[in-house]
Amino acid sequence: MNEFINKKVKFxxxxxxxxxxxxDFQEEIFAKTVSLKIxxxxxxxxxxxxxxNYLIFVEHPHVYTLGKSGEESHLLLDENGLIEKQAxxxxxxxxxxxxxxxxxxxxxxxxxxxxxxxxxxHKYLRLLxxxxxxxxxxxxxxxxxxxxxxxxxxxxxxQKNPRKICAMGVKSSRWVTMHGFxxxxxxxxxxxxxxxxxxxxxxxVTSMHLELGRPLDLDEVxxxxxxxxxxxxxxxx
Numbered sequence: 001m002n003e004f005i006n007k008k009v010k011f012x013x014x015x016x017x018x019x020x021x022x023x024d025f026q027e028e029i030f031a032k033t034v035s036l037k038i039x040x041x042x043x044x045x046x047x048x049x050x051x052x053n054y055l056i057f058v059e060h061p062h063v064y065t066l067g068k069s070g071e072e073s074h075l076l077l078d079e080n081g082l083i084e085k086q087a088x089x090x091x092x093x094x095x096x097x098x099x100x101x102x103x104x105x106x107x108x109x110x111x112x113x114x115x116x117x118x119x120x121x122h123k124y125l126r127l128l129x130x131x132x133x134x135x136x137x138x139x140x141x142x143x144x145x146x147x148x149x150x151x152x153x154x155x156x157x158x159q160k161n162p163r164k165i166c167a168m169g170v171k172s173s174r175w176v177t178m179h180g181f182x183x184x185x186x187x188x189x190x191x192x193x194x195x196x197x198x199x200x201x202x203x204x205v206t207s208m209h210l211e212l213g214r215p216l217d218l219d220e221v222x223x224x225x226x227x228x229x230x231x232x233x234x235x236x237x
Contacts, residue, residue: 004040006050006116009235011226014058019065019090019101022058022109029054029111030171030178037113037174051113051176055229057222058109060101062087064195067169070097074196085194094179096150096169098195104186104207106222110229114175117233121172125150128181131228132166135183138224141211152183154206163206183225184208186215 014022033051040048064075064087075089075098082089087102101107114124129145132152136143143165144156152166166183184207192205209215230237 004048004050006053006113007234007236009053009055009112009230009233009237011237012054012056013222014056016059016061016103019060019063019088022056022060023090023092026056026109026111026178030173030176033111033113033176034174037115037176051116053113053116053235054109054111055226056109056111057226058107059103059105059218060107062100062102062191064089064098064100065094066091066098067094067096068092069095074098075194076196077194081194085191087191087194092179094169094171096167099167099169099182100191100195101182102187102191104184104188104209104218106183106185106218106225107180108183108225108229109180110177112177112233114172114177117235119175121170124172124177125168125170127232128168128229129166131225131232132181132183134228135221135224136165136208139208139212139216141208151181153203154211161204163204165206165208165211183221185218185221 036049036051062085129152133143143152143154146153146156150168151164154163154165155161166181168181170177170179186209187207189205189207
C-alpha cells in the first residue's frame with residue numbers, strides 16, 4: 001500500500017452545537033487538509049505528510065441553510081418569523097438548495113481526502129446514501145433513492161407518497177470533502193413547513209420516529225450509521 005494513503009478516520013461526536021461554530025470548525029479542518037495536499041505536491045517525497053480523515057456527528061439548534069444553487073425565496077419565513085421559531089438562517093458554500101437542521105436530527109460531516117479512498121464524487125454520495133439506507137433497514141424501514149434526486153427516500157418505488165428522510169449536500173475541493181447529510185431520527189418536521197425542502201415543492205419529509213411510531217435512541221442510531229460508513233468506505237478506526 002502507498003505509505004501516503006491513509007484509510008483511518010477520526011470520529012468526533014460534538015453533541016449539540018451551534019451551526020456557525022460547527023461550520024467554522026469544518027472550514028478549519030478542510031482548509032488545513034487542502035493546504036497540506038498543495039504542500040505535498042511541491043515537497044520532496046521524504047517531506048510529504050499523510051492527510052487525515054474525519055467523521056463528525058452533531059445536532060444543531062433550529063437552523064435553515066441555503067446551498068449555492070438554492071433560491072432564498074424557498075425560505076418562507078421573514079426575519080420576525082425566524083425569531084418566532086427561534087431559528088437562524090445561513091447562506092453556505094455547499095451544493096443543493098435549502099434545508100433544515102434541528103434537535104433530533106443526526107447531522108454528519110465527513111471531511112475526507114478522497115485520494116485516500118476513491119476520486120469519484122458520485123460514488124461518494126451514493127455510499128453516504130447507502131449507509132443511511134442500511135441503517136433504516138436495521139430498523140425494518142425500507143428506503144432507497146429516487147432518480148434525479150439526491151438523498152434517501154421512503155416509498156421510493158411506487159412513489160404514492162414519497163418522503164425524504166435524509167438530505168445531502170456536499171462541497172469538494174482537490175478531492176477533500178465537507179458538509180454532508182442530515183438524517184431525521186426524532187426531528188420535528190413541522191419546521192420543514194417553513195421552507196420548500198431542497199427546492200422540491202411536491203414531496204414530503206419524514207423522520208424515523210414518525211415511520212416507527214416511537215422515539216429512537218439517537219446514540220444507537222449514530223453507532224449504526226458510523227459502522228455502515230466505516231464498512232462501505234473500507235475505513236480503519
